[in-house]
Amino acid sequence: MGMRFQIDNACWLGEDAWFHRGTMVIADGRIARLEGRFASDHPLPAGSAAGWRWTPAARRIDAGEGFIVPGLVDAHVHLREPGQAYKEGIANGTAAALKGGVTTVLDMPNNRLPITTAGRFERKRALFARKSRVNYGLFLQAVEGGAKAPETAAGVKIFMAKGSALDAICDAGALERVFRAQDLVVIHAEDEREFFHRVEKSFPQRGKLVHHLRRPRAAVVAALASIETAWRRTPAKQRPRLVIAHCSTVEEIDWVARMKRRGADVWAETCPHYFLFSEKDYLAQGSRLQVNPPLRTGEDRAAIWEAVKNGGIDFVSTDHAPHAPAEKAGRNPPSGIAGIEWLGPILLSLAVRGEISWKRYLELAGRNAARCFGLEGRGGIRKGAWADLAFAEAGEKAAGKAAEKIVTRAAFHPFGHFTFSARIRAVMVDGQVAWVDGRVRRGVHGKEVFQ
């Protein structure tokens, strides 16, 4: 018989997007019982959660004034182990995930060396099994003539712009060959053949901040055209599920909507930086906001934000892409924003303030990613689901202005100007308390989500 854990006075966000108050019982890592006595369309007002007693031995707690949401799913992270653990690593990156309320991560394959073979995939799996503090799944990187992703992979990742030592896959014929061989493909949709390499000469007044000019919108438009051609040429039965990673433009939003109307199995992902920032923020803050795809215009940002609110975007991931601060400050800074530890607080803040509905919150924060990638028992609070839970508090006071300890080795808070209206107080992974008020519980490990 496994462990049992009871939460009294729990206020949880149910599958119906209502908050239910009552008792939650967890057994063997899963939600065994949900006894709601009344429901409301809003969590209770903020208060102190001083009643929480999270001693390791506790088998029963009072949830006090906080509320419980499903642990978030971040379907796009780069934890950089093996190969570049100095930039983050699995143990530290998943500690940052916990701070953000994230209980499942899907890790990208552009490691040094890139994860292109069964052997490298298995070695990386073994590392995650030993080190990950949250549940996880891994991608394989698509290469021309590469093998089908194993059942234990989240899918394959196609980089249409070089993201590792490997060549990009850009033309429609090559895309088609990957499509025919795979079941699920996540695509970085910027065709690198459209990039400019000598923009400094044309834009000297911009100084060094030309990253967004190097990678024009035309690269996205060209990528979408090739993807569509490859999709059309692939026999309907062989077409994989497609995920357009980190949508950053009006064009991607329109394209995904049009493809969905045609019945295509296409999903749209974006990241907080694409609806919170534009190229103006990059020009103001410099290389710390240099990212691929680059931050784009105010109109793009507005279109992404509209799509986050109205359903054009299926889920929000972070594309957590940490680099050492010295690298970011150097002469040829690498691209990437490391935002996983603010994912839950950002999305919760938007819902607490009524900027997105709680139904949309559930979809964006985990439900849709769980459906898209086939994560059994994740992304929602329901009887029988895994007890992946984030314990939150609402209110400007709860969010606080106090200096916070940054967990990621990137050591930079990209969302310092965002007004937080919620924070995460504690996180459970498969029914085990993994993180409380900034402290990681040692010895708690996540599981692989594809088994």
Ligand code: DOR
């Ligand atoms: O900014 C980015 N950084 N975009 C990517 O697509 C890759 C990532 C990385 O691995 O650094």
Ligand code: ZN
């Ligand atoms: Zn990425």
